[in-house]
Amino acid sequence: METYQFNFQAMGCPCELRLAATDRSLANEVAVICTSETQRFESKYSRYLTDSVTSRVNNASGLHPVTIDPEVAAILDYSGVCYVQSEGLFDITSGVLRQLWNKNMRRLPTDSELEFYLDKVGWKKIEISANEVFLPIKGMQLDFGGVVKEYVADVLAAKARSMGIEHGLINLGGDICIIGPQPDGTPWSIGITHPTEGNSAIAVIELSEGAVTTSGGYERYFDIDGLRYSHLINPETGWPVEGLLSASVAAPTSIVAGSLTSIALLKTPEDGLLFLEECATPYFAVDQQLGCHGNLGEVCHA
Amino acid sequence: MAKPNPFLALSTAAMALPAFAAPQPVETIVAIKATTYQEEDVPQRDVLAGSDERYKIDIAQFRLLTPVGEKWSLGVDVAYETMSGASPWGTIMGADGEASLIMSGATIRDKRTEVSLTATHHGESRSISVDLASSDEDDYEARAVSISGEWEMNNKLSTLSLGMSYSSDDIEPTDALRFGRVQREEKISRSLSAGWAQVLNKNSVVHVGLDVTDHDGYLSDPYKLRDVRPDEKLEWALSLKYRRYFDNQNAALHLDYRYYNDDWGINSHTFHTGWHQNFGDNVRVVPNVRYYSQNEADFYRGTDDFGLATTINQSSDFRLSGYGAYTLGVKLIYSALQWDVSLSIDRYISDKSYGHDASDQSHPALLSFNMTSFGLNFRF
Numbered sequence: 001m002e003t004y005q006f007n008f009q010a011m012g013c014p015c016e017l018r019l020a021a022t023d024r025s026l027a028n029e030v031a032v033i034c035t036s037e038t039q040r041f042e043s044k045y046s047r048y049l050t051d052s053v054t055s056r057v058n059n060a061s062g063l064h065p066v067t068i069d070p071e072v073a074a075i076l077d078y079s080g081v082c083y084v085q086s087e088g089l090f091d092i093t094s095g096v097l098r099q100l101w102n103k104n105m106r107r108l109p110t111d112s113e114l115e116f117y118l119d120k121v122g123w124k125k126i127e128i129s130a131n132e133v134f135l136p137i138k139g140m141q142l143d144f145g146g147v148v149k150e151y152v153a154d155v156l157a158a159k160a161r162s163m164g165i166e167h168g169l170i171n172l173g174g175d176i177c178i179i180g181p182q183p184d185g186t187p188w189s190i191g192i193t194h195p196t197e198g199n200s201a202i203a204v205i206e207l208s209e210g211a212v213t214t215s216g217g218y219e220r221y222f223d224i225d226g227l228r229y230s231h232l233i234n235p236e237t238g239w240p241v242e243g244l245l246s247a248s249v250a251a252p253t254s255i256v257a258g259s260l261t262s263i264a265l266l267k268t269p270e271d272g273l274l275f276l277e278e279c280a281t282p283y284f285a286v287d288q289q290l291g292c293h294g295n296l297g298e299v300c301h302a
Numbered sequence: 303m304a305k306p307n308p309f310l311a312l313s314t315a316a317m318a319l320p321a322f323a324a325p326q327p328v329e330t331i332v333a334i335k336a337t338t339y340q341e342e343d344v345p346q347r348d349v350l351a352g353s354d355e356r357y358k359i360d361i362a363q364f365r366l367l368t369p370v371g372e373k374w375s376l377g378v379d380v381a382y383e384t385m386s387g388a389s390p391w392g393t394i395m396g397a398d399g400e401a402s403l404i405m406s407g408a409t410i411r412d413k414r415t416e417v418s419l420t421a422t423h424h425g426e427s428r429s430i431s432v433d434l435a436s437s438d439e440d441d442y443e444a445r446a447v448s449i450s451g452e453w454e455m456n457n458k459l460s461t462l463s464l465g466m467s468y469s470s471d472d473i474e475p476t477d478a479l480r481f482g483r484v485q486r487e488e489k490i491s492r493s494l495s496a497g498w499a500q501v502l503n504k505n506s507v508v509h510v511g512l513d514v515t516d517h518d519g520y521l522s523d524p525y526k527l528r529d530v531r532p533d534e535k536l537e538w539a540l541s542l543k544y545r546r547y548f549d550n551q552n553a554a555l556h557l558d559y560r561y562y563n564d565d566w567g568i569n570s571h572t573f574h575t576g577w578h579q580n581f582g583d584n585v586r587v588v589p590n591v592r593y594y595s596q597n598e599a600d601f602y603r604g605t606d607d608f609g610l611a612t613t614i615n616q617s618s619d620f621r622l623s624g625y626g627a628y629t630l631g632v633k634l635i636y637s638a639l640q641w642d643v644s645l646s647i648d649r650y651i652s653d654k655s656y657g658h659d660a661s662d663q664s665h666p667a668l669l670s671f672n673m674t675s676f677g678l679n680f681r682f
Contacts (some may be wrong), residue, residue: 070458074319081315085308130503131459155321162372255319256312263308279309 001183003167006031010038011046011149013173019160020167020183030163034156034170041155045148047095047141054142062138067131076128079147082259083123089266090259091123093135094235095143101233101240103222114238121235150213150258153177157211157254174214177254181208192297195245195286202246203284205297211254212296215261216246216286232265241265242288244272250282250296257281310583330368335677337361341387341669344403348666350396352405356669357387377420384413390667392527393618395605401618403666404527414439427454433467444471450495463497463511475524489519509543522617528606529617537564554578556590568622570596571658588633594652595626597659604663620667626656641680648673 004027006017017034021027047054057066068076082090097117100109109117120140127134135142149172156170157177168179169188181187187208191201195216205212220231229240247264251257260279264272269287276283282296292299316322341356366378388406396402418435430451437444450465469491475483493515501507517535539562547554558574576590599622601615610616631648652668654660 071320078312078315078319081312085311130501151319151321154319158321251309252313253316253322255316256309259312260309275308279307281309 001167003183004028004031006035008035008038010035011042011152011172013149015173016169016171017156017160018169018171018188019165021165026164030160030165033159033163037156037159038152038172041148041152045144047143047145054144057133057135058141061135061140065127065129065132065134068133069131072133073128073130075144075147075151076126076133078255079144080123080128082147082263085259086263086266088123088236089234090146090263091121091235092142092144092147093121093123093126093140094233095145096120096139096141097233097235097238098231100238101222101229101231105222106224108224109238118238121238146258146262147255149173150175150255153211153254175211175254175258176207176213177211178207178209190297192246192248192284196290201300202286203248203292203297203299205248205250205284207250210250210252211257212248212250213254213258213261214246214248215258215265234266241267242269243267244269244285244287245290246286247272247276248284248294248296249276249279314583329681331366331679331681333363333365333677333679335361335363335365335675337363337673337675339671339673341671344405344666348400348403349405350394350402352391352403352407353388353409354405355387355409357385357389359383359385373424375422375424377418377422379416379418379420381416382413383415384411386411389525390620391525392606393604393665393667401605401663401666406525412440414442427458428452435469441474441476442471443474444469446470459501461497461499463495463499465493465495467491467493471519473520473524478524483524484520487520487524489517489521491515491517505549506544506546508545509541511541511543512538513541514538523619526606526617526619528608528612529619530612530615531601531617532566532615535564535566537562539563552580562596566622567600568596568598569659570594584637586635586637588635590631590633592629592631593626593656594629595656595658596624597657598622598624598661602661604661604665618665620665620669623654623665623668624657624659624661625652625654625665625668626658626660627652628656640682641678643679644675644677646673646675 001020001022003018003020004024008015015038017031019027019030043049044052045054046052047058049055053068053072060066079092100113100117120137125136127136153170153172153175154177157179160168161179166180167183170177176190178188187206190205190207190212192203192205192214194200194202221228232241233239234241243265247261249257249260251260264276264285267275273285273293276285276294283294284296285293287293339359343354343356346354361381361383364380367375369375386409388409390403391406392404393401394404414437416435416437418433420431420433422429422431428451433448435446446467446469448465448467450463453462455462471489473487478485493513495511495513497509497511499507499509515537519533521533521535522529522531539560541560544557545554556576556578560572562570572592572594574592576588578586578588580586601617602622603616603618606618607616627650629648629650631646633644633646635642635644649672651670654664654668
């Protein structure tokens with residue numbers, strides 16, 4: 001049995017499939033299905049594509065409800081649970097605040113600008129029924145960026161399994177699903193990127209089943225007046241958060257692991273660590289002083 | 303109440319996503335269930351002859367459901383029952399002017415084995431099942447085949463289901479020569495069913511179903527001293543089901559109603575309501591109550607008339623009388639990650655006075671029973 005590797009670019013990040021199979025044709029077939037499935041999700045949920053459901057809902061904000069299918073409804077439902085469990089920090093309507101916090105702004109927003117955009121943020125303002133969604137305020141926006149990529153990793157893992165893959169790894173820009181151990185029985189080794197030293201690993205996680213996701217404030221950031229700001233924004237204050245530098249969570253599914261890492265990073269470092277402890281699921285976190293926390297993985301270079 | 307662990311809360315919510323809620327079973331389920339059913343004895347004063355001891359049935363059930371390949375699943379169900387007790391042979395007018403029962407004398411002992419195999423093909427938005435079933439007792443053999451399908455429509459908000467079944471039963475009463483019973487008879491049943499389920503909003507679903515069944519052949523009770531029924535029966539039933547989930551109570555209400563009508567003249571109404579209350583993630587308690595009422599069949603008689611010609615229909619079977627019944631039950635379920643255990647207790651009472659159109663005379667064989675079930679499910 002051999003492990004075949006496939007790399008492609010989707011949903012704004014590098015994606016990798018490692019599939020063990022006795023012949024290349026099965027691995028190829030699975031890879032074709034997985035890449036086309038990823039593209040289906042991207043064209044359906046991307047906020048950059050005008051005919052995606054996200055764009056249709058966003059463009060209809062303040063105007064009229066938009067019909068949605070059960071998959072979208074289920075993802076919205078799940079996002080609502082994230083909102084509740086994060087006590088309002090994980091909010092798929094907060095993307096609009098990026099208008100104020102981006103590389104091109106080069107200045108802090110004014111209070112009236114903050115007020116203007118915060119008015120368009122709030123999960124609770126969305127009107128959802130079984131087959132329709134309506135953003136009641138003009139300019140409100142949905143952004144499934146923090147949910148769909150993680151979910152797609154689970155979908156691809158399920159597809160690969162159903163097609164007969166028993167050993168494999170799906171990596172969508174750091175959202176990783178494991179399909180059984182490597183063919184020789186050893187677990188897969190997953191390096192966690194060092195938050196400040198780009199190309200080296202701060203820890204290595206070994207996994208044979210389930211999913212692990214990592215996110216870090218270091219991934220995307222910008223400087224204003226010499227101060228560094230994270231791309232993660234608190235939907236209540238409208239300000240970027242100063243949370244943990246990086247968090248990784250292992251869970252049976254990538255979507256759940258991903259939500260937990262996102263929520264942990266949206267909190268203050270202390271609250272983030274407390275939250276991960278409370279979840280009682282394996283995690284690895286790096287605080288702002290590069291201190292390592294958690295019981296997941298082996299620290300190799302702090 | 304303590305705040306639930308966010309990991310568990312999110313994991314539970316994620317299970318509703320289509321990738322995890324695949325219609326095809328992705329895991330193998332093995333279930334076993336043990337049930338005891340005990341009818342209460344007939345009051346001695348109502349028994350003219352025979353035993354006052356009624357049926358006790360012990361039932362052991364086994365079920366296996368497993369995916370086969372990517373698009374198929376296979377189910378195997380096996381049930382084994384042992385029965386003991388006496389059954390009513392006839393009803394005659396007693397010396398006091400009240401109906402009295404002639405019960406079978408010695409305790410009847412019998413066992414029944416039922417096996418059914420179901421193969422289901424799961425498509426993108428439809429599934430088709432074929433089911434073969436066989437049931438064997440000392441005096442009764444039944445073979446049945448059914449085919450059914452489900453189609454999801456309107457973005458999975460609606461589901462159409464259609465089914466048809468055919469069964470052929472052979473009846474060979476024990477001690478036929480000794481008691482002058484029929485020796486060998488047959489009956490055939492054919493049925494058609496259609497249903498429509500509609501998701502109304504994210505918390506409620508309604509289901510409407512229609513069933514039509516036609517029975518043909520020997521439909522009398524061969525053990526009764528005088529029981530002559532038509533050799534055809536056409537029945538139909540309309541059912542309505544409503545399910546509503548309450549987020550803030552973490553509970554669901556089930557409301558069911560069924561109307562039944564047949565060409566023997568019986569109309570019946572069944573109301574069944576249950577409250578499915580969850581406590582945390584693991585425990586569910588389901589108190590439920592069922593009410594049933596029917597009027598009597600056209601040829602029902604309170605007491606047997608041995609003077610009538612044997613070609614004229616008559617039956618004193620209490621199940622064909624006008625009566626009503628209540629069932630009160632409670633079910634407890636404890637669920638863990640890969641297994642769950644359930645216990646249910648039901649109490650059934652029936653009386654002519656509970657019915658909407660009671661027979662003139664109260665039937666002494668109308669029964670009460672208790673039923674207790676214990677079940678275990680494993681998933682892997």
